Amino acid sequence: MPIHERMKRCQERVQILLERYLPYPQASMPLYNAMHYACLNGGKRLRPLLAYLTADIFDTPAEVVDPIAASIEMIHCYSLVHDDLPAMDNDDLRRGKPTCHMVFGDATAILVGDALLTLAFEILSTSEHSPNVDYSTKLQIIRVLSQASGASGMVQGQAIDLAAEGHQLELAQLIDMHNAKTGALLSASVQCGALASGRATENDLFKLQNFGKAIGLCFQIQDDILDALGNSEIMGKHPGQDVKKNKCTFVTLLGIEQARAHAIDCHAQALLALEHFGPKADLLRALSAYIIERVA
Amino acid sequence: MPIHERMKRCQERVQILLERYLPYPQASMPLYNAMHYACLNGGKRLRPLLAYLTADIFDTPAEVVDPIAASIEMIHCYSLVHDDLPAMDNDDLRRGKPTCHMVFGDATAILVGDALLTLAFEILSTSEHSPNVDYSTKLQIIRVLSQASGASGMVQGQAIDLAAEGHQLELAQLIDMHNAKTGALLSASVQCGALASGRATENDLFKLQNFGKAIGLCFQIQDDILDALGNSEIMGKHPGQDVKKNKCTFVTLLGIEQARAHAIDCHAQALLALEHFGPKADLLRALSAYIIERVA
Numbered sequence: 001m002p003i004h005e006r007m008k009r010c011q012e013r014v015q016i017l018l019e020r021y022l023p024y025p026q027a028s029m030p031l032y033n034a035m036h037y038a039c040l041n042g043g044k045r046l047r048p049l050l051a052y053l054t055a056d057i058f059d060t061p062a063e064v065v066d067p068i069a070a071s072i073e074m075i076h077c078y079s080l081v082h083d084d085l086p087a088m089d090n091d092d093l094r095r096g097k098p099t100c101h102m103v104f105g106d107a108t109a110i111l112v113g114d115a116l117l118t119l120a121f122e123i124l125s126t127s128e129h130s131p132n133v134d135y136s137t138k139l140q141i142i143r144v145l146s147q148a149s150g151a152s153g154m155v156q157g158q159a160i161d162l163a164a165e166g167h168q169l170e171l172a173q174l175i176d177m178h179n180a181k182t183g184a185l186l187s188a189s190v191q192c193g194a195l196a197s198g199r200a201t202e203n204d205l206f207k208l209q210n211f212g213k214a215i216g217l218c219f220q221i222q223d224d225i226l227d228a229l230g231n232s233e234i235m236g237k238h239p240g241q242d243v244k245k246n247k248c249t250f251v252t253l254l255g256i257e258q259a260r261a262h263a264i265d266c267h268a269q270a271l272l273a274l275e276h277f278g279p280k281a282d283l284l285r286a287l288s289a290y291i292i293e294r295v296a
Numbered sequence: 297m298p299i300h301e302r303m304k305r306c307q308e309r310v311q312i313l314l315e316r317y318l319p320y321p322q323a324s325m326p327l328y329n330a331m332h333y334a335c336l337n338g339g340k341r342l343r344p345l346l347a348y349l350t351a352d353i354f355d356t357p358a359e360v361v362d363p364i365a366a367s368i369e370m371i372h373c374y375s376l377v378h379d380d381l382p383a384m385d386n387d388d389l390r391r392g393k394p395t396c397h398m399v400f401g402d403a404t405a406i407l408v409g410d411a412l413l414t415l416a417f418e419i420l421s422t423s424e425h426s427p428n429v430d431y432s433t434k435l436q437i438i439r440v441l442s443q444a445s446g447a448s449g450m451v452q453g454q455a456i457d458l459a460a461e462g463h464q465l466e467l468a469q470l471i472d473m474h475n476a477k478t479g480a481l482l483s484a485s486v487q488c489g490a491l492a493s494g495r496a497t498e499n500d501l502f503k504l505q506n507f508g509k510a511i512g513l514c515f516q517i518q519d520d521i522l523d524a525l526g527n528s529e530i531m532g533k534h535p536g537q538d539v540k541k542n543k544c545t546f547v548t549l550l551g552i553e554q555a556r557a558h559a560i561d562c563h564a565q566a567l568l569a570l571e572h573f574g575p576k577a578d579l580l581r582a583l584s585a586y587i588i589e590r591v592a
Contacts, residue, residue: 031451
């Protein structure tokens with residue numbers, strides 16, 4: 001199956017899962033409507049896809065990965081809602097629609113993020129959602145995801161990003177920031193897909209971690225290039241935000257051409273990390289290629 | 297040991313635990329300093345105390361409860377930081393000091409809350425922190441805490457509270473709101489203390505849930521009374537905030553005397569729920585009495 005087709009199927013699957021796990025919308029609870037709005041907005045579902053494709057390598061059925069995939073996507077969506085807040089990146093457009101706080105107000109958007117993050121851990125700890133994953137593995141998955149999302153992962157990356165606004169960073173610092181901000185959760189997504197199988201070795205996890213970091217950087221560099229070149233119709237968000245906010249990006253630091261070369265290098269590293277898994281990882285390879293080629 | 301002495305010892309213990317679990321402060325990471333500021337601020341540590349005192353009933357050593365107590369307190373501290381934000385309750389004073397966002401800015405305060413909530417689940421899922429609690433129990437604790445903290449618990453309560461500002465609520469609605477906003481996490485604290493023992497029955501947990509809800513309401517009513525009567529020197533926050541914000545409280549709805557009578561009724565319900573446990577629950581009884589008698 002070509003990667004685009006697999007991606008589309010994953011998007012449909014995650015849509016159904018999120019609708020199942022999110023609290024049922026009620027007129028009297030704007031919070032619940034806002035949680036739906038924040039999650040069911042046509043996202044790429046890249047992180048769930050990574051978890052499913054990695055689980056494939058270990059012949060793990062998608063049903064086993066479902067609660068993990070939904071939880072990871074909720075953590076990702078929470079981070080977008082909080083990042084978009086006026087106190088943070090102050091973005092009014094996300095995936096072609098007004099951001100959560102533009103529709104529901106800042107207070108509800110803060111609570112939406114809090115609720116989605118909490119719900120992710122509730123789903124992961126609920127036995128009925130994943131009867132085929134043993135307790136020890138579930139705890140390992142919760143640990144990997146919380147480490148990747150918190151003060152030594154995604155939240156740390158966001159904090160460094162905020163502190164760096166208006167400052168020049170060195171390339172190594174920029175890479176560290178994005179490893180934390182984006183790479184950690186992408187990396188956790190592949191690791192959790194492997195963990196769900198109950199059969200991944202330490203070495204498997206190590207290789208997958210490297211793969212996750214490599215495509216994380218690749219993704220970010222491509223994002224910076226798209227922001228510099230793109231138009232809002234394709235991207236679903238305003239381009240040129242980075243320059244407007246005086247943000248240090250791979251493009252401001254390296255220029256378009258060198259940034260692109262760096263992305264190609266990351267793609268090569270991603271492929272290197274996958275060698276260990278043979279042809280079973282072909283869809284992960286195709287996904288890495290998609291990331292570097294994407295235009296939105 | 298009198299309850300005040302026990303409370304003081306718990307406060308010292310939780311202080312040490314939080315210092316151990318929080319990321320080490322660094323000049324280059326305001327996020328970490330802000331996490332310390334938000335947690336190490338002389339809080340009452342009521343929720344950890346509830347967990348320890350409940351564990352006592354089941355002869356569970358404090359060491360087993362430590363990671364649970366620290367996690368619960370982090371969840372509580374995160375909720376205070378987010379509640380205090382300008383977009384939410386807009387409070388500038390907490391426990392006698394400027395609130396987190398007043399010192400570190402709104403963006404960092406949002407991230408502090410996110411990081412503390414995430415760290416709570418990281419601690420609970422990390423084997424080394426609680427080698428004596430079995431995997432199944434750990435997952436149950438994560439589930440109880442996430443349910444109590446999320447969109448059907450604390451966050452829901454906060455959402456209802458925000459939506460209710462400026463509106464008149466009926467007594468039943470006000471009680472529902474506070475059951476979600478405060479009662480759920482207090483109730484989860486006692487339940488987790490019992491779960492840590494690995495010996496609590498369904499009936500034990502049911503009684504403890506009722507106890508938690510009762511003292512939750514008692515605590516809130518007393519808070520409303522203190523806000524109406526108190527002075528900022530004793531309380532460490534500005535009194536009269538409820539009236540200023542046109543908030544519906546037990547005092548605005550019932551008046552001081554009837555509100556006090558309702559709190560006494562909740563205390564009686566708390567004691568009733570504890571009958572089942574005999575003299576082993578004497579410190580929980582004393583704590584309920586403390587809640588109704590407290591002046592700050």
